[in-house]
Amino acid sequence: MDPKTSHADRVLEATRSASAAARSQIAASWHRSVQKHGLDPNNRRAPDKIEHAALRERLEVYEKFMMVAAPRLDALYLLVGQSGCAVLMTDTEGVILDQRMSDADTPAFESWGLSAGANWSEEREGTNGIGTCLTERRRVIIHQDEHFHARNTGMSCIDAPIFDENGQIVAALDVSSARADQTEAFNRLIGAQVAQTARAIEEANFRAAFxxxxxxxxxxxxxxxxxxxxxxxxxxxxxxxxxxxxxxxxxxxxxxxxxxxxxxxGQEDGPTGFQRAERAAVVRALARADGNVSQAARQLGVGRATLYRRMKRLGLHET
Incomplete structure (x- = not known):
C-alpha cells in the first residue's frame, strides 16, 4: 500500500473489496460504517452529544448499576491513569455515562469528544472501541488507524462488554489513550485488565440482583x-x-x-431427594444443638420421640 494514500482512501478501498470484510473484522466494521450507516471517513465533525437533561435521565436508569461499577472503575483508573489513559463507561447505545481521567489529560480527551454525554455508537462514529464492542458484543482493541474516521486515528481504544443478570448487554467498559507512542503490545496488557474489570462488575451486579x-x-x-x-x-x-x-x-x-x-x-436426584433434604435438616439441627436431641426436636418443631424415629429411619445415631 502506498504510504501516501490517505486513511479515508484506505478505508474506502477496503469497503469496496469483496473479500476484505470476510478476512478482517476491522474491514467488516468499516464496511458496516459505509454501507449500513452511510458514514464518510473524512467527516471532521465532533461526536454528537446528548443534552444534560437526557444524560441525567440515563444516569437515573443506571443508578444502581453505576453504584456497583464505581469502585471497580476507580481501581482500574488507578492502574492505567498514570499512563495517560481515560476510563469510560457507556450505556447500551454507546453514550458515555461516567469517566475517569486526570485534570491534565481532560482537555485532550474532551477535544477528541471523549466526555460524558458523547455518543460513540458505531452508527454515529463508525469503527471505534465503544461502538464496535457493543455492535459485535465482544472485547475489542481499535488501535489508531483501525478507527473509521480519520480524525480518530490518533487514539487507541480498548473495550469489553458487560452483561446484566438477564444475560443482556448493559454497558461497554472503555480505556482510551491519545498517546502517539501507544503500542499494540501495551494495548493487549491493558485489554487483559479491562476484561478482568468488566468481569468483576458483571459478577458484582449479578450478586446485587440476587x-x-x-x-x-x-x-x-x-x-x-x-x-x-x-x-x-x-x-x-x-x-x-x-x-x-x-x-x-x-x-x-x-x-x-x-x-x-x-x-x-448434573447431581443425582429422584425418589431419594426428599430423604436427603430431610436428613440434611436433621443433621443441621443436631449440630446446632450440640447433639442434644430434645433441643434439636424443638428447633424442628417435632416431638422428641418423633425425631428419634426419623433419626432411626435416616440411619442417624444420637452420638
Whole structure:
C-alpha cells in the first residue's frame, strides 16, 4: 500500500473489496460504517452529544448499576491513569455515562469528544472501541488507524462488554489513550485488565440482583466471563450469568424459569431427594444443638420421640 494514500482512501478501498470484510473484522466494521450507516471517513465533525437533561435521565436508569461499577472503575483508573489513559463507561447505545481521567489529560480527551454525554455508537462514529464492542458484543482493541474516521486515528481504544443478570448487554467498559507512542503490545496488557474489570462488575451486579439467593460459582472455559448461578432457598436456580447460561444450555437472555439446581448441575436426584433434604435438616439441627436431641426436636418443631424415629429411619445415631 502506498504510504501516501490517505486513511479515508484506505478505508474506502477496503469497503469496496469483496473479500476484505470476510478476512478482517476491522474491514467488516468499516464496511458496516459505509454501507449500513452511510458514514464518510473524512467527516471532521465532533461526536454528537446528548443534552444534560437526557444524560441525567440515563444516569437515573443506571443508578444502581453505576453504584456497583464505581469502585471497580476507580481501581482500574488507578492502574492505567498514570499512563495517560481515560476510563469510560457507556450505556447500551454507546453514550458515555461516567469517566475517569486526570485534570491534565481532560482537555485532550474532551477535544477528541471523549466526555460524558458523547455518543460513540458505531452508527454515529463508525469503527471505534465503544461502538464496535457493543455492535459485535465482544472485547475489542481499535488501535489508531483501525478507527473509521480519520480524525480518530490518533487514539487507541480498548473495550469489553458487560452483561446484566438477564444475560443482556448493559454497558461497554472503555480505556482510551491519545498517546502517539501507544503500542499494540501495551494495548493487549491493558485489554487483559479491562476484561478482568468488566468481569468483576458483571459478577458484582449479578450478586446485587440476587442478594437473597445463594450464589454458585461454576467452572467455565471462558476465563473472562463470570459463570454464576443464583439458587433460592428451595434449591431452584432462579438466575444465571450470560456465560453460565451458555455453559449449562439455559435460555440466552431474559428471566429464567426456575429449575432444580440438581437438574442443571448434573447431581443425582429422584425418589431419594426428599430423604436427603430431610436428613440434611436433621443433621443441621443436631449440630446446632450440640447433639442434644430434645433441643434439636424443638428447633424442628417435632416431638422428641418423633425425631428419634426419623433419626432411626435416616440411619442417624444420637452420638
Amino acid at each position: 442478594s437473597a439467593a445463594r450464589i454458585i460459582v461454576a467452572e467455565s472455559s471462558e476465563a473472562d466471563s463470570a459463570t454464576l448461578l443464583a439458587v433460592d432457598s428451595h434449591d431452584l436456580v432462579i438466575g444465571a450469568t450470560r456465560e453460565a447460561r451458555r455453559a449449562f444450555g439455559l435460555a440466552g437472555t431474559g428471566p429464567l424459569a426456575a429449575r432444580p439446581a440438581a437438574d442443571i448441575l
